[in-house]
Amino acid sequence: MRTAKDFFTPLAVGAPTPLREIPARPSRAIHFFDPGNEKMAAKIPAMVGTTDVLLGNLEDAVKAENKEKARNGLVKIGQETDFGPTQFWTRINSLDSPWVLDDLTTLVPAIGDKLDVIMVPKVQGAEDIHYIDRILAQLEAKAGITKPLQVHAILETARGVANIEEICAASPRMQGLSLGPADLAADRRMKTTRVGGPHPGYLVRGDAPRTDDGGFAYDAERATYQQDLYHYTIARMVDACVMHGIFPYWGPFGDIKDTVACEDQFRNAFLLGCVGAWSLHPVQIKIANRVFAPSIEDVTHARRVIAAMGDGTGAVMIDGKMEDDASVKQCKVQVELAEQLAAIDPELKDLYDAIETPEA
Ligand SMILES: CC(C)(COP(=O)(O)OP(=O)(O)OC[C@H]1O[C@@H](n2cnc3c(N)ncnc32)[C@H](O)[C@@H]1OP(=O)(O)O)[C@@H](O)C(=O)NCCC(=O)NCCSC(=O)C[C@](C)(O)C(=O)O
Ligand SMILES: [Mg+2]
Incomplete structure (x- = not known):
């Protein structure tokens, strides 16, 4: 057990002192891009200032054969871009993948001074954060990084949800949590194939009207109301994050063309206490910027x-x-x-x- 006294001691000699408080920097949209996709990567410098966070994604949605290209592309973008007011994050590959060690040992020395937050997917428990915490300290010390890298965990397994409090409390680097609805649904064996959003089958139905003979007309037309499959998890995530002084986010909304339902999903998260959501396509940035700001x-x-x-x-x-x-x-x-x-x-x-x- 790490005692309270040791909690803010660097985990490697020469690593920066951990932050006592996670800065509340606006992060309405965490905009994802594939740094190995030349067309997308070329747009990134012009997107500085249009979104609160630009995140170079190395994990899912990047083909296995392109992992190295994406990593190298991210280094190039990190080195060549002045991010101004925009935060610069990355999502590394999962801890059980063959790519993550190269992600960390390449990114920290090359662009560790530019990166604000490292997003770690499929976090299962405190042990995953402890692993990342120590290796980041070692790499920061070696590279002479003076500002500690923050860590953001994606909640996308049942075990991760069950261990949510210990994940939040595992390190002073913990910046926040995002809900990853697709992997979470698969891990839980939920029966939706959508990336976030509602499901027409998950609903409540209004009562059957009375018949003249005092019975019920079960076959009559009755209003139905779709429910939010992720309501419990969002609420759980918000409580755990607030308790630990870190920030909760809704993750992706995969139906890019359905900007109306995307806005609803984001607004539900905002109303429940989330500070932002992911944007997978430029069209979603404006939605998040609008939704995650209080109305006039x-x-x-x-x-x-x-x-x-x-x-x-x-x-x-x-x-x-x-x-x-x-x-x-x-x-x-x-x-x-x-x-x-x-x-x-x-x-x-x-x-x-x-x-x-x-x-x-
Ligand atoms: C959905 C896709 C394939 C549609 O890509 P497209 O090219 O078919 O779309 P488009 O509408 O034709 O694109 C219009 C223009 O915008 C550009 N563009 C398009 N997207 C972006 C972008 N993100 N950033 C910057 N530029 C972008 C695109 O290159 C194009 O440029 P052009 O006009 O010059 O031809 C594409 O938007 C994309 O790949 N987005 C990112 C996907 C991603 O990162 N997925 C992983 C996160 S979700 C996840 O991991 C799940 C989770 C949490 O783990 C779990 O729930 O378990
Ligand atoms: Mg995922």
Whole structure:
């Protein structure tokens, strides 16, 4: 067991001191690209500033024969690109793959000073994070890296979900978790073949209407409501992340053309507490940027409640609704996020600045 005293001690002589707090940098969209795909890679420099995170993917969706090409492409992009305000992440291959050791030993010396976060897929338990933690410290020390690399785990196995708290707590490098719906569905033997999103068969049905003789018309037309297959997991992930001071994200939405349902999936995650989602295609960046920012209506209302509540204690009526110490805290969540986003997004800043100062 690593004691509290040792938790923030570097795991290799010469490695940077671990962070005590994970910075809350906006990351509404984590945009995935294949660094070995020349067409995609060529677009990356121009995408700086349009998305909060650019992530060079080395794992699934990169063909086995292209793993080396993707890794080398990522090094080139990392070395040649000025990322400005945009975070630069990578998703390495899984820990049981033949590629991951080369990923780590190539990327850290070559672009370890540029990378912010390393996403680790298919994390099963704390032991996976401990492995990554130590090897990153060794590589950082060897390469003379001064800023510790952060680690993001993808939740995509039943064991990973069962071990979620210990994964979050395994290292001060832990930055956040993403939900990986496709691998998770396969591992759980769920019967959906979609990458995220709902399923028409997973629903609740309204009650059957009464018949004149006091029975029920089971065959009558009845409204059905599709349910969210991942609701439990998102909620579990949000609690575990918040408890440990790290950040929860929805993962991918595979139906690229269905921008409407994508927006719904992202908004559900936002409402439940997630800070961002993945973008697989440029069209999804705008959706995430829009969804993971508080609306004008919410910021207007929140500012109004905060102004009316003075020192934040007591209870007041606004538009017929009770507001008190707890609701003012809910409002501060919205206003603080709006301020963070306005600091990096001039369009949002203009929108939020245009809100008239609310009357108490
Ligand atoms: C879906 C695909 C094949 C459609 O690619 P396409 O070329 O057929 O699409 P398009 O609409 O024709 O593309 C239009 C233009 O956008 C470009 N483009 C297209 N995508 C991107 C991109 N991401 N970044 C930058 N540029 C992009 C593309 O190159 C093209 O350029 P052009 O106009 O010059 O011809 C493609 O978008 C893609 O490969 N996206 C990334 C897929 C990916 O990373 N998958 C892995 C993450 S999901 C996952 O792993 C699951 C999880 C978590 O593990 C688990 O649930 O278990
Ligand atoms: Mg996966």
